[in-house]
Amino acid sequence: MPTSDRDLTRAAALLVIVSMVIVAVLPAVTASARYYSIEIGLIVSVSTPTGVRVSLYPPMLVPEVLLAAAAFYALRGVKEERTLLKEGKRTFYELRGARSRAAYLSIAALSYYIVVALELAHGLSYLRGLAVFYGSPGALYSLLVVPGARPTIYLPPLIVMTIASASTLMASIWPEVRRALEAAEELARRGSG
């Protein structure tokens, strides 16, 4: 049975790493209309008829850092479990700290990401289109507006992060769940015996 704990934690760590990559590569919010598109994530990309420009959005580094820390704690949990098992110790209590830290961190990353994505989508929607400010000499400001571009939250990163968070959460509470199930089975066996 401890092997299944370790597999679950390892799978959770893998999912967290996958979501790190996806969050880094894919946008959180997209808006596009004829000839134009804006994608905002860690990488911000704006394409217009006059070209494509790319930059970074630093606040999106926060979920990356949180996910990296979550992956670190999950992997440390796997490693420590192996060591403890070699020493012949039970691992229920010893590993709970690392696993729960991984769960906290991945939940924090998911919550932060959802809020930022919602705020960005809301911020882009006020002109009912895609709007980009640019400086024009003599003007207070200029604004390029492309109607018909609805900002939407891009779901794949959100889905993968949700699964990763759920798996870290599952890995952190699984030993207790398993113990409870075993105790219930034992009780049922005694009752029937």
Add this chain to the structure above:
Amino acid sequence: MDGGLNFFYAALVIVVAVLGGLVAVKFLPPRLSGLVPPPFYTNVTNITGVGDRLLLSLNITQCHVRPESATVLIELNGRAIEEASLSEVSCGSNNLTMGLSPYLVGKFAIVVVNLSLEGGRGYVLSYFLRYIYAAESFKIVNISLVNGTPVAYVSYTTPFRAEVSLSDVVLINFNRSSTVFGFSCNSTRNAFVGPGTGYLALPLACSYENLDVLSPGDVYQVRGLINVTYLTPYGNYSEGVGSLAYQR
């Protein structure tokens, strides 16, 4: 705490992360401005009132995408005062004529230029702060006695038809520091003037007259308030114009 997952801590983590996300977006919104090569640059190079019309020169340069049509809106204190459209605009200089509202004369107004891009590729909104100048002046130039009645002569330049009256007019002998006419010299009637430039004679009724201090060769100071009501298609608009002049 035994190191296991605590739901109170999990809730706390979510709250902190949500607040952190809100703060991050509030103070570090994504900067898209430098990323977009503008379709073109717009500038309002000249905006002048000529008569009761407002002439506006719109300069469009560096056209990566051609502009198709333009709508210009003039706003004062967040309220649209004037609007005009051009069905065809070109890259370069474009002239636009619109009505001149008296509310705009001598004020800083926001000029909003909306240029649509060819092929339905969206539009560009540009905001400018511009002073609206229009030749407009009212001035008391002279007061003289006509058949024993004081008459004030007013020079004017107005872009609109206007109704003019005078109040609180004072004529002072500057050499003797003595009031000739004054305290409450008001015009006995209102005068109507058309758009353009001219002179106007308005008879005065004064509460105080001291003709003894009138002497040829002395310098006289003329002060007064000119009450102007512009009569325009936008409605009537009144304002008081102070006037100070010297006459011999």
